[in-house]
Amino acid sequence: MARRLVVIGNGMAGARAVEEILARSGGDAFDITMFGDEPYGNYNRIMLSHVLSGEESDADIFLNALPWYRENNITLHAGVRVERIDKYSKHVFAADGRVVPYDVLVIATGSHSFLPPMDGLYTPSGSVRHGVFTFRTMDDTRKMVQFAQQEHHRRALVIGGGLLGLEAARGLQAYGLDVAVVHSGGHLMNAQLGPDGGAILRRSVEALGIEVHTGSRTTAVLGKDRITGVRLRDDTELGCDMVVVTAGIRPNVDVAVVSGLAVERAIVVDDHLRVMDEEDIYAVGECVQHRGEVYGLVAPLWEQAAVLADQITGVDRSSVYLGSRTATKLKVAGVDVASMGLPGPELDTDEHIVFSEPSRGVFKSIVIRDNKMVGATLLGDSRKVAYLTQAFDQGLPLPEERLSLMFDLGSPAEEEGVAELADSAQVCNCNGVSKGALVSAVQGGCRSVPAAMDATRAGKGCGACKLLVTQVVEWAADGAVEDDPAASYYVPGIPLDKPALMSRIRELGLRSVSQVFAALAPDSVEDAKSKMGLASLMKMMLAEKYIDERDARFINDRVHANIQRDGTFSVVPQMKGGVTSVQQLRRIADVAEKHKIPMIKLTGGQRIDLLGVAKEDLPTVWADLDMPSGYAYGKSFRTVKTCVGKDYCRFGTGDSTGLGISLESRFQGIESPAKLKLAVSGCPRNCAESLVKDVGVVAVEGGRWEIYIGGAAGAHIRKGDLLVAVDTPEEVTLLAGRFMQYYRENANWLERTYAFVPRVGIERIRSVILDDSEGIAARLDAAMQESVDNYVDPWSERDDPPTPGQFRTSLPLTVLPQVPVR
Amino acid sequence: MKIPHVVGPVDQIPFGEGRAFGIDGEQVAVFRLRDGTLRAVSAVCPHKGGPIADGTIDQRVVMCPLHQHSFELETGCSTTGAKPLRTYEVFADEGQNIVVIP
Known part of the structure; x- marks a missing residue:
């Protein structure tokens, strides 16, 4: 018999948890009942600011409208509040008298707006005065819009200069109101920004015509029948017709408290999202406190919902939630704001990199500890946000030249903040895909980057726009973008990443592409899109033991x-x-x-x-x-470009042509995940363009040779990283070969070195190639030698x-x- | 009345590849899947005229070598939003010759 699952809360957390449970076939295992305080299906609360500003209608922001509940056999009690849980008899008691039994209970009650104490906020009967609004629900938003549209209302005052307050202020301007923001903190958005960033944000916000008062608390709402203004702590009075309170949120814990559950700042849960000391009660979203943290952002909620569903359905009992690193990226009142981690340095040893350009409203700050990024703030220019978010989330090693964290040095100018791009702006220049086309693909249900790419063919040409495509999709999905597990697959048709694929091929002794499909593809189905990548990989792994099936090759090969x-x-x-x-x-x-x-x-x-x-x-x-x-066609070693070198050139310091010819003789035709273009220059004038090659060699004075890796000057422009400087051409040949073998074994299919080197990190590559930190140098050299020996x-x-x-x-x-x- | 055309022995097409034939003024790409099934579609990609017979195939689709548009071999329908390919009935007769009905 199906077990009874009751969910208290029908907001983003409750509904997401149910979606995740359904995605794990929980629809068969459970009879699902949901209670929601609001009389609707569930909607994207984050988008309420767009509804306020009139950019979207309220119908546009529904995530799941009522038919969704019917289709999934979910009993929804919309507009019914749950008042109490009896955790011993396992029943919930609703305000309408309904008593519903459960086997498993999920609490997702979310938060409510906090109303700071001040005079004149409430009527004598205890309800909030007419003309005072919170900004939390669809109803709040509708009432605010209605009130703002009344013609005699000219001036609004927003209490709280955080994210939501600034959104409210900007939105209310759309109704022709003058708007002022009163913020008790020393600077705007002080939860996310340091004082310097806050000052620049203030300039940008004021430039939009919004009046800002910081460091001031509102002590009273003035006016008898209707609101006439507010009084601040220093007795200043500001006139207004309406007041919006956005002074923070508080978790909704009443039902948990009266039912005897563990509540501190919020409902206390363990790493399985199970309420402390309870067997069958879980909680998720803004109403939970996990390892001391209470989150008010949407991203942690997605992560929690997935773990909760793994646990409740039993699909993956090992799944745990270990907390979220919160990064926000949004447009606040028309200004791009991204912030993650610390707003400023905390320890003496923290590195703090700051760029400030107040006249353009641009501010960037990055905090680095032990060569890891622990915080970043970007204002007015969010071009680097995708990279920084990744560096922050994954603790990636950082470039020595810190400046490149903030700016794309010498990269194409197309990476403008995606929000500013016009819908007609072409994102993928190969296949002519506009931002608008990508956005409509996301709105049409493509919830992952690869799905949107498949639907539009964006990023399927030269691939240089993939970062921008990713940014557009993330922006369009408003944070709800799903990781596609297929993104880590080496080829789309085999559900394994490269190391796993290689080890399975070795374990099973597979020797041809068709054998790989038969053994490792779902239902043994072959996949045209995967053939070329597999053929290349297996030739690299097996050399002469590879059974070469010609149909697996691309026509060029x-x-x-x-x-x-x-x-x-x-x-x-x-x-x-x-x-x-x-x-x-x-x-x-x-x-x-x-x-x-x-x-x-x-x-x-x-x-x-x-x-x-x-x-x-x-x-x-x-x-x-x-x-x-001459190999001008394959995903393989292509050419070594050289300058004339010291034999003829009066500036030449090394025999670049000789070394180039010897490199090409040795490595000709070896296959690799993407093409390899090399160059050798006889002096630092770099006539062979060695700094923008996959492997570039430069002779420098004193008979030494510098080896650069990861450069590019095609669809993407990148200066290579200096791997090492060595004394002899023999060392160049050895180390270049060792690097290329490392790249062959570790790069993703079609991942050029300009992406591979920064992904792995030059320090790590140096330690593997030069210091043999993984003890694989000899094996890499031998594997490369085997490929060289098998050249025909x-x-x-x-x-x-x-x-x-x-x-x-x-x-x-x-x-x-x-x-x-x- | 459709006249079947015999275009030669099956084994002129390697398994998993395609070869093109001119039949009644039409260019037809015939594929021999890895399981031996024959499929025939028009040989010119509706997108930019690419040579479909040079495409990479699996049991289900052919991918044009020029811009990677994919087409179902059985129906000719594109899975990547291009216009469809025409399909032809094709089979091997007793003598293991390829017969295409245009």
């Missing part, structure tokens, strides 16, 4: 050339280090003439590209060239195609090429 828009291919012969010869040039010229190559182009990697070659002509073109593949020039397949029709045309009736001849 099947025919060893890069497919072009008309279905023709480009042919780039190997030209190590960008150095060529009379013989090569003559041969290339002859081939181009004989095959009527429509375009001959010098590439960015210092190669010669023959474009517009039909697929069926590839083998003869290769044969006529009689040169090895793919263009040798021209004489003996491994599959029938490998080079047959795929557009038999189209005359190719269709590109212009230059």
